[in-house]
Amino acid sequence: MSRAGAVWLVAGLAVFALLPLAGSAYLLDLGIRAATTTVLAVSWNLAASAGLISLGHAAFWGVGAYAGALVAGRTHSVTLGVLAGVAAALAVGLLLGVVSVRMRRFYFAIATLAYAEALRVVAITFSGVTGGSVGLFVPPAALPGPRALYYGTLALAAGCIWLSAALAPRRIGAAFLALRDNETAAVSLGVNPFRYRLLALALSAAPVGGAATLSAMYSAFLDPDIAFDAAVSIEAQIAAIAGGVYTLTGPVLGALVVTAFAEVSRQSFGAQSASLLVFGAVLVLLILFLPGGLAGGAARLVRRRRGDTPEPGGAPEVSRGAER
């Protein structure tokens, strides 16, 4: 991360840390949602930067939420709950990663979709543990106040951003980039695709579990549809892409924009499905017209497939001889 970027980030965090002092419950609520979306966006972006397009991040969210809520409910400790959430998401990330990171991009995307749905069905079925479709209430004794939740989520967000920034200039970050752009070249340079991708997925899953636990405590209620809501994945993707996928500041910017946008649309439209509709439409429009996002870093998304020279706008031209 550049000097300027680091300064902005610290300044931004300082500003956000001071938010609760404004005394407004509404702002605090907005802040929690912004921080949560930031965790999601930065985490999703981390996986994407290694070439893993996950359509099923909701899987990690749901598992983290249930594990965290259940542990916090039993132990009455927020910290233990969050740790459980992170651990559960990490474990699921590793488990599913072992099975799926070797797959090619399309297949990986399908697999992520499948296991998010599968976990949702599992949550409904094993109602003894999860409360099934009826849901689960988090016991009041386990609930921290909104301020604590806010700072917790903010800390997670800061941690994620730091992680991304720390990895980028190092060997791991370079390995991710190589894997994303040209796997054959990466392998010939000694990068083990399986290990690095697994690492990327696990690192992408863990923070999401923590954020999910905190979110579950915030709303004090959990059921399979909420926990494994596809909207989780969508928000992560849109935030990351709108802000500028594969960049460091992009997902953060995007998360802020998406939260603001979601708030506005919630007030204008009310129904959640309207918001999702708008999100979907925004995603489509972004991919069509602004795949580089606001931070504009995604040279790969803008460049055409087949190794053509980079070209802005992505308008297709007459094919250059090569057969598909």
Add this chain to the structure above:
Amino acid sequence: MRPLLAVREITVRYVGSVALDRCSMAVGAGEIVCLLGANGAGKTTTLQAVAGLVRPDEGVVELEGVAVTGRRTEDIVALGVALVPEGRQLFPSMTVEENLDLGAFLLRPRARRAGARARVFELFPRLGERRRQQAGTLSGGEQQMVAIGRALMSEPRFLMLDEPSLGLAPLVVEQVFATIGRIRQQGVTILVVEQNAEQALALADRGYILETGRVVLQGAAADLARSDLVRRAFLGV
């Protein structure tokens, strides 16, 4: 007399290299013209540019005076052009007959297809024997026959062939070149790219020699066969 094909100053650039550098050539109606040169000289690129598989960065390709530069392949083919590409490019899971029939995709009315097929089988009797065999299972020579036959199914007035002798046994090569001569007799104009300079020059009326994307020599085939350049470079003399 306006040529059937006129290529004027075409330049084709790829990332980091120039495949064709202000190339010009012409093919008159009823002629056989050959394009010779070493690997990488730009011969295939020339054919691809004419067929619309590659868009020239500069220059013009004209078919009977009409500019077709940059048009899509499927549109150029509709004007009566056919290309037998490098590597044959068959439909491997389809039978010989299906491959040929697809060659007549643009042929109207459909009734003419049977006649076209009969002519191809007359030219290549072996294909008639193997008509229901999957194209991917044929020998190299037979595949080449299918490729040429498919190109002929559209009853083109201009036929381009990219290294038709590549990978074929000498006997088969002679057969192929004899066939090309017969095709010309049916009134088709032909542009053939070849590494086998001897056979090509024996067959053609005129020729062009390409070197690193430029035309370095051109003229009547007989003159080219006698020239020092050609004899040293291609005929091993």
Add this chain to the structure above:
Amino acid sequence: MEFFLQAVANGLVLAGFYAAVSVGVTLVFGVARILNFVHGEFVMLGAYVTYWLWALGGVDPLLALPLTMAGLFVFGAVLHRAVIARVLHAPHENQILLTFGLHLVLQNVALLLWTTDSRSIPVAWATSALALGPVTVGLGRLVAGAAGASLVGLLFVWLVWTDHGKAMRAVAQNETAARLVGIAPDRMYLLAFAVSAALGGAAGALSSAIAAITPGMGLGYLIKAFVVVILGGIGNPLATIAGALVLGLTESFAGAYLPMGGTWAEGVGYLLLLAILALRPQGLAGREVQG
């Protein structure tokens, strides 16, 4: 023994239905090399169109089938022209995210228009059962399975015997060669997409005999389609039949023989998918695929 045969019969009927649900995905992938995450919505829209034709016009679902297919054909063509065609040469990430975004849009439009209420079409003939020797099959399911299988059969006939069908196979096998014989790949992509929408829509219409109609049903069918297509080998329509048979029979047997059968029957698809993706992504019959 009878129990076993019953499970087989149910499995076969399901297989016919699943084949119709899924074949569109493999068609589009084979021809245009894009994995269509909106496919489930074609099924959903087909179901709703059939429902509204019945609810508002009193049209029997079977008779409505050609109308539904025609409507979805046009929809698929328009969607392709307006949106999909723009990402056909974009990186895979863009394609995945775009079609996924579309899936969201369509699903929520349906949700807004028609609410979460589930609907069904209680046609008289669908509820009666037919006894075929030792097994009994619900007539509605039987029709869904048979009609589904017939539609897939018709697709094959079209692909093998008609000029446009052959042209489509040509583009799938070798696009350069296809262009050299005068076939415009763009038109074939459009046709493949529209046909797959029509078939998906038909499956949706048939689904009314098997399950309730909800706006969210698309995702489930999308995943089932992926299971079938990948099991068999993507890009290969004939292999789709094999995949449909495996899924249909597995679900039927799981439902019949396992405790808590119903839930397992649903979940078995996911397990199969993850297993096949991990172990043999090219499927039973397929060849290696890029992307």
